[in-house]
Amino acid sequence: MGALERxxxxxxxxxxxSAYIIGDSRTRGSSGRDxxxxxxxxxxxxxxxxxxxxxxxxFGAWNSAFRRFSRWSRKGIWWRIFEAMSDDPDFEYLIxxxxxxxxxxxxxxxxxxAEDQAIGRSRGGLSTKLHMAVRGLxxxxxxxxxxxxxxxxxxxxxxxxxxxxxxxxxxxAYDSDALRRTISDKGAIAVIPNNPSRASKYPLDHDLYAQRxxxxxxxxxxxxxxxxxxxxxxxxxxxxxxxxxxxxxxxIR
Numbered sequence: 001m002g003a004l005e006r007x008x009x010x011x012x013x014x015x016x017x018s019a020y021i022i023g024d025s026r027t028r029g030s031s032g033r034d035x036x037x038x039x040x041x042x043x044x045x046x047x048x049x050x051x052x053x054x055x056x057x058x059f060g061a062w063n064s065a066f067r068r069f070s071r072w073s074r075k076g077i078w079w080r081i082f083e084a085m086s087d088d089p090d091f092e093y094l095i096x097x098x099x100x101x102x103x104x105x106x107x108x109x110x111x112x113x114a115e116d117q118a119i120g121r122s123r124g125g126l127s128t129k130l131h132m133a134v135r136g137l138x139x140x141x142x143x144x145x146x147x148x149x150x151x152x153x154x155x156x157x158x159x160x161x162x163x164x165x166x167x168x169x170x171x172x173a174y175d176s177d178a179l180r181r182t183i184s185d186k187g188a189i190a191v192i193p194n195n196p197s198r199a200s201k202y203p204l205d206h207d208l209y210a211q212r213x214x215x216x217x218x219x220x221x222x223x224x225x226x227x228x229x230x231x232x233x234x235x236x237x238x239x240x241x242x243x244x245x246x247x248x249x250x251x252i253r
Contacts, residue, residue: 049226073241085251093136094165118236120147138214
């Protein structure tokens, strides 16, 4: 495979995820036999940011790979693999933040309109906002998409719902009484700087807050996957699948 070796899975990585993939060598047709080749084809696309039509021939027909990628996205297979890989026993920290993703012009025009496909207009033009919760190991455990102009705080409650934590960290954009109550109801401590407009201030543990760098590092690692760093997918479902695939790789490195 030559120059493509660094873009594909090691045997150890494949063994970790293969049990959660539909079909195997006993499945009728080719879908079970070529699972590894297909997954590595998708990884090549996600890592390089290349158009599907530029998929190297050694991975098979690009249109077949794309249709299968979309089908797995629709069936939630990528998410199932991610959930299996992201079983982090460290429940101490939960860090929440968001980042803006520029949407390529080819990403517009999806069915149901831009808002339903999590594309909006922010200061940089067409964009999608990726909202994410990260554990203390610095890997993502939950994420969601909105249009780029949407606020951060309204997404936070869904990001942390049902996730155990002793400490929930976020920046000033998340400073709201409602979120602080939600965190308290979880039995966790909110480590969030006070908004300057707040009349009564909450204490802030600056040593704990310094750990928030972990989510910035996670965003940086995810954006090393070029198809994450720039959104090319027309549908929010397929773009969320791209992010999920990149997140899986972070967990199995």
